[in-house]
Amino acid sequence: EPEVTQTPSHQVTQMGQEVILRCVPISNHLYFYWYRQILGQKVEFLVSFYNNEISEKSEIFDDQFSVERPDGSNFTLKIRSTKLEDSAMYFCASSERDQRTDTQYFGPGTRLTVL
């Protein structure tokens, strides 16, 4: 069964450093998403991406965040200058269509630890 994959599974970085989290969505999916989950808390939406542009973003997704689909298979989340409060599990998700007719399937997550 096709699945969303994410690398790395765990990333440790120093405050102020840039990190790139990578995702490979399910191959025939057209909508891509990033969510984050601070330890022990609810899952929060960051951004959705369709047709090579951001379709929606949350208040969390400020100027230090960016997303990109650099090729036909990868979808990345970049955090330019990490802060301690960016420590969280970051989930990538994809759907074949938007949620009106489809379901978002999540990857296993990348745990980001900012020291």
Add this chain to the structure above:
Amino acid sequence: AQKVTQAQTEISVVEKEDVTLDCVYETRDTTYYLFWYKQPPSGELVFLIRRNSFDEQNEISGRYSWNFQKSTSSFNFTITASQVVDSAVYFCALAMDSSYKLIFGSGTRLLVRP
């Protein structure tokens, strides 16, 4: 404003007991979508079910069943004859036609003891 409330923070049951996880949602949209996801200790989010607002039929899938009631804005999840492998955090989520995002509840941690 849209919101999902899972009032039960943690539930502990003994194996083979039935357990119901509550979910109450708020939205002014007339068309919306409800989901349940499971997050086992390994951390991934596993899709369980999706319900459209115009389809109030309850659903059963093996030991799992879901009760959708628009009158009370609830979408409750019941596990029959619980098993240790059901131990996980369960999230209820809401999506609207007007947005791409899923709005998650705070989750219910279910512990099934042998």
